[in-house]
Amino acid sequence: MPSTPSPSPGYAPPGQLWLLPRRAQEGLDLDHRQVLAVVEGAYRALRGGGSDNPVKTVVDGPDHRSLSYSMVARDGGTGTVCFKAVHEADPRRTRDAYRFHSFAFLVDDATGEPIALMDVAELGPLRSSATTALLARAARPDARSALVVGTGVQGRTALPMLVAALPELERLQVFGTHSEGLRAVRDGVAGREVEIVTDLERAAGEADIVIGAAGLSVTREVRRAWMKPGAVAVLLGYGVHPDVCHGADHRIATDTAQMHATCGDLRGPDGALPVVHAELPDILLGRAPARRHPEDVVFAYNSGMAVTDAALGRYVADLALAAGRGEKVDFW
Template identity: 80%
Template sequence: MPQSYAPPGQLWLLPQSAQEGLDLDHRQVIAVVERAYRALREQGSDNPVKTVIEGPGHRSLSYSMVARDAGSDTVCFKAVYEFDPRRSRDDYRFHSFVFLADDATGAPVALMDVVKLGPLRSSATTALFAREACPDARTALVVGTGVQARSALPMLVAALPDLERLQVFGTYPEGLRAVQDSVPGREVEIVKDLRQAAGEADVVVGAAGLSVTEEVRRDAMKPGSVAVLLGYGVDAEVCRGADYRIATDTAQMHATADDLRDENGELPPIDAQLPDILLGRAPARRTPDDVVFAYNSGMAVTDAALGRYMADLALAAGRGDKVDFW
């Protein structure tokens, strides 16, 4: 561990402001996240299922995750608190952080805000799903205009450089402009007819929030396409009606995908998990015409790996503050 993370008794803080402007290359971010998934199978990383609690009347949502990334010898403790998660009271609040520790030396690395880290690792996972399930994709459609949606297209372009057509569907003008600006030098079309756009897209990304007004339906998707869900914007019938289903982790999906359950509370079976797909142990689809559904659930092992990578960049740039803590 570099001596300058923080001396004994101190903790290095990396707030959102200290992470702005870091020299983050999207291809490198994808590579870091991919190594973390591979390490789950090859190096014995650990990623227990998250613990979730919900306040009465959907007032709040809280969850915590812990993971150990063997590839970087980093342990990650992540905590998330959302107030008014369904945006029903017009009083939404989001607070989250990750605490990183070096598992080779036992020393703390940093306490980081996750406003930047979370969307980066999620969009990198989306890009990996798309690359594996639809490597010849030419058209990508993102449903949503929030933070997750704004990270999706630049990461997809990094993973699939032959993408020719980029599209976004949403209702907020400022968010639509932000998604358009997220890919400098590339045109991003704003679509009005979601059904038509979904029928032309090779990759559909559901990255909208709970306030989404319209979702992609199963019968709108063309053969050979893939729908990646990490928020909202892809209807549950796409999951149930897909020809092939993949997920980052089946157990994690069962803990977090209540919106996808049928009237009996059941989820359809998962055909393959992302770590196995990346290692060539399972296919990302069975046939070229399969409509593939991919469930992108956050995994703390990627927070550990990418958080350590970002912390090292911040350290080299002289970012953050060291405070007396212990």
């Protein structure tokens, strides 16, 4: 059961708003295991915990010049309401003009007082990688090898969180096309070796866990025929071909409605999507299986959910408050 929300510690005086830009969040003592626990708690609270997470609103600009979306959610465990907005310019990187801006406005639902307006450029990948790790651990708790496709922000956070969730992993691999990103992924897991692979088909065929974390400019994708029996593919960006979704033996998702709203690239020629067999909140509560048979190839769809932004945003805000970060401005 979710914990009873504690009284607001007083984030800003009446009439003021507490701003937490990216620089105010840098260097906070974030523990990956605690992040996993916070995100898992948010998913569990979606089932009878006073939480709510409506489907996001998405606007795709003409000729894919931009991608914008907004989300609102309430996390019952912390009593936090989150309003999140994201805008990406040139998301396909076709005009060399890529820009990304995102923020979240957090409110304490018990007191009605605002908590903070915070940049979430780093928070988003953090909660996404935690969700990926939860999906992977549920579907393949005995995994010994993992492959990440993509070296952007999502790709760089995937392996450290996965290792926190599955410390018994022995082999870590990454596939990408940008040397700087490859180095960042390789150096991002303290005390562990990360192999840079060039043969994606071979690496995918040997991996227990495959994570598609690339951006829209991805050049290669893992195919269903490459995956070995019992493997799981988690898609949170690009890098896993739609035929993995359609050809999987078992399909799981964070939320089916959210998946239908955001995964246009996965639809078949008739515009349809295959059935989703289980959702993450039910899997975590033991109400639905993450796989049915040991030999199943499992496809997992990780769609961002604002309820995790609410819970994790509150966690980060409390760390920042204790560290004396941010600034308070007259606003209302």
